[in-house]
Amino acid sequence: MKRREFTLLGGAALLAPAVSALADSYPSRRVRLIVPYPPGGGTDTVARAVFERVAALLGQPFIVENRAGAGTTIGLAELARSHPDGYTVGVGGSSDPLLPLLYDKLPFDPVADLSFVATLATVPIVLVAGPSLPATTMRELLAAATAKGAEPLNYASPGIASPHHLAGVYLMQMAGIPLVHVPYKGSSQAITDMIGGHIPLAMLGLPSALPFARQGKLKILGVASAQRSALEGGVPGFSAGYWWHVTVPTGTPQPVIGQLREVIDKTLRTPALTEALLKGGFEPMLLSPAEAERALKEDTARWTKVIRENNVRGG
Numbered sequence: 001m002k003r004r005e006f007t008l009l010g011g012a013a014l015l016a017p018a019v020s021a022l023a024d025s026y027p028s029r030r031v032r033l034i035v036p037y038p039p040g041g042g043t044d045t046v047a048r049a050v051f052e053r054v055a056a057l058l059g060q061p062f063i064v065e066n067r068a069g070a071g072t073t074i075g076l077a078e079l080a081r082s083h084p085d086g087y088t089v090g091v092g093g094s095s096d097p098l099l100p101l102l103y104d105k106l107p108f109d110p111v112a113d114l115s116f117v118a119t120l121a122t123v124p125i126v127l128v129a130g131p132s133l134p135a136t137t138m139r140e141l142l143a144a145a146t147a148k149g150a151e152p153l154n155y156a157s158p159g160i161a162s163p164h165h166l167a168g169v170y171l172m173q174m175a176g177i178p179l180v181h182v183p184y185k186g187s188s189q190a191i192t193d194m195i196g197g198h199i200p201l202a203m204l205g206l207p208s209a210l211p212f213a214r215q216g217k218l219k220i221l222g223v224a225s226a227q228r229s230a231l232e233g234g235v236p237g238f239s240a241g242y243w244w245h246v247t248v249p250t251g252t253p254q255p256v257i258g259q260l261r262e263v264i265d266k267t268l269r270t271p272a273l274t275e276a277l278l279k280g281g282f283e284p285m286l287l288s289p290a291e292a293e294r295a296l297k298e299d300t301a302r303w304t305k306v307i308r309e310n311n312v313r314g315g
Contacts, residue, residue, distance in 0.1 A: 026086055026255070026256050026259060027058055027059075027060040027086065027087065028060070029060060029087065030060055030061045030062070030063055030087075031055075031060060031061070031062045031063070031086070031087050031088070031089060032062075032063055032065055032082070032087065032088045032089070033047060033051055033062045033063060033064045033065065033089055033090065033091075034065050034067055034075050034076075034078055034079045034082075034088065034089070034090035034091070035047050035064055035065065035066050035067070035068075035075065035090070035091050036067055036068060036072035036073075036074065036075025036076050036079075036090065036091065036092075037066065037068050037072070037075070037091075038066055038068045038186070039066050041186070041187075042123060042205050042207045042208065042282070043091055043093075043244060044064070044066060045207070045280065045282075046091075046120055046121050046244060046277065046282055047064065047091050047120070047244075048064060049273060049276065049277065050120060050264065050267055050268065050273070051064070053267045053270065053273060054260075054263050054264060054267050057263050057266070057267065058263060062089075070103070070314075071099065071102065071103065071159065071160075071161055071162070071314050072092075072093065072095075072096070072099070073099060073103060073106060073107075073108075075090065076090065076092065076096065076099075076108065076110060076114065077106075077107045077108045079114065079247065079248075079249060080107075080108035080109075080110075080113040080114055080249055080250075081107075081108065081249075082249050083249070084248065084249040084250065084251035084252040084253075085252065085253075085256075086248065086252050086253065086256035086257075086260070088248070088249065089117065089246055089247070089248050089260065090114075090246070090247050090248070091120070091244055091245075091246060091247070092110070092114060092116075092244065092245050092246070092247035093163075093242055093243065093244050093245070094163075094242050094243045094244075094245075094295070094296060094299045095163050095166075095242060095299075095303065096110040096111075096114070096247075097110055097111055097296065097300045098300065098303055098304065098307065099314075101304060101307050101308070102161045102307065102312065102313060102314035103161075103313075103314040112250065113249065113250050114247045114248070114249065114250060115247060115248050115249070115250045115251075115252060115257065116245060116246075116247060116289060116292060116293070117245065117246040117247060117248055117257050117260050117261050117264070118245060118246050118260065118261040118264040118265060119243060119244075119245045119246075119285040119286060119287045119292055120243070120244040120245055120246060120264070120268070120284075120285060121243065121244055121268075121277055121282040121283055121284050121285050122241050122242070122243035122244075122282075122283045122285045123205045123206060123207065123241060123242055123243065123244075123281070123282060123283070124205070124206040124223045124224060124241045124281070124283070125163065125164055125167045125203055125204070125205060125206070125223075125224050125240045125241055125242070126203075126204055126205070126206050126209050126220045126221075126222065126223050126224075127141075127155075127171070127201065127202075127203060127220070127221045127222045127224075128194065128201065128202045128203075128204055128209045128213070128218050128219065128220055128221065129141070129194075129200060129201055129218070129219045129221050130194035130195060130197060130199065130200055130201070130202075130218060130219075131195070131197055131217070132197040132198075132199075132200050133153075133200040133201065133219075135219075135221065136219055136221070137221060138221045138222040141177070141221055142175060142177065145177045145178065146176060146177065150178070151178075152178035152179060152180050153177070153178065153179055153180070153200055153201055154179075154180045154181075154182050154199050154200060154201065155168050155179050155180070155181060155182065155199070155200075155201035155202055155203060156182050156183075156184050156190035156193065156194065156199050156201070156202035156203070156204075157181060157182075157183055157184065157190070157202065157203050157204075158183075158184060158185075158186050158187045158190065158204070158205075158208075159183050159184065159185065159186070160181075160183045160313075160314060161312060161313065161314040162183075163240070163242040164202075164203040164204060164205070165181055165183065165203070165312070166240075166303055166306055166307070166312065167203045167224065167240035168181055168203045169181070169306055169310050169312060170238070170240060170303075170306050171203075171238065171240070173306070173309070173310075174238055175238075179201070182199060187204050187205065187208040187209075188208075190202050190204065191204070191208065191209070191212060191218070194218060195212065195217050195218065203240075205281070206220075206223065206281035206282075207280050207281035207282060209281075210280075210281045224238050224239055224240040224241060239302070243285055243295075244285075245292065246260065246261075246264060248260075261289075265286060268284045268285075268286055269286070
């Protein structure tokens with residue numbers, strides 16, 4: 001054992017000058033930034049806001065490629081099979097480790113084939129009511145939904161097996177509310193139908209719902225994030241926010257990962273960016289790799305239980 005450790009240490013020492021040179025020279029050309037969601041959504045908005053500043057600090061452009069579809073698996077598969085040299089990075093999410101539970105025959109392993117770089121932001125999930133539902137608070141909804149003779153309520157989400165869909169399943173379990181999931185292809189279509197009175201409830205990301213709530217067109221009954229432990233109105237222990245992080249193909253040199261992490265963290269501490277993200281309903285998230293690993297394990301354990309108990313499958 002001692003001989004093996006000595007050999008590894010010696011090899012690392014020999015590589016030190018090359019590693020240092022690599023860190024100093026990166027990036028020397030433009031970098032691909034894969035976003036596994038459509039343009040204009042929350043993930044795309046945060047990624048562009050952060051990496052516009054990262055590009056300025058590093059002196060090279062980060063070119064966004066939106067590779068949406070199949071519950072993020074198209075974009076993440078493209079990222080996973082890219083050359084691990086630091087010139088292809090992507091945006092992952094806290095739900096990535098759940099993908100093998102939701103989809104059969106994934107062309108990549110989100111845990112083995114992708115490596116964490118840095119956290120970006122967390123997004124509270126909100127339970128939203130449209131004008132067709134009289135309830136204006138979570139308590140009023142609980143009372144109406146559990147009253148004798150009450151019919152199950154439909155709720156919209158941006159898609160099957162999305163964090164929003166899982167949040168609705170989890171809420172139904174914890175609060176005893178009879179809910180029926182109605183998946184949409186994105187938040188905008190769900191919001192249109194809610195405002196039109198065609199569906200009473202939705203689980204949405206706060207940034208999607210906030211402008212319409214401010215206009216009085218929708219009612220936010222409750223908020224649940226990855227960092228708060230209760231949905232407003234009295235569902236103790238309910239936590240359903242999701243968060244994004246930067247990820248790279250496994251095998252990307254550690255000096256490159258370290259440099260990216262340092263610049264991303266510096267960017268997220270910029271007061272102007274923090275203010276802009278908060279105003280839009282996003283919460284900047286700064287976790288060390290160890291803290292992020294612990295949070296990811298906790299989230300994965302909770303949602304794995306929800307998925308298995310309710311036999312949730314991807315589209």
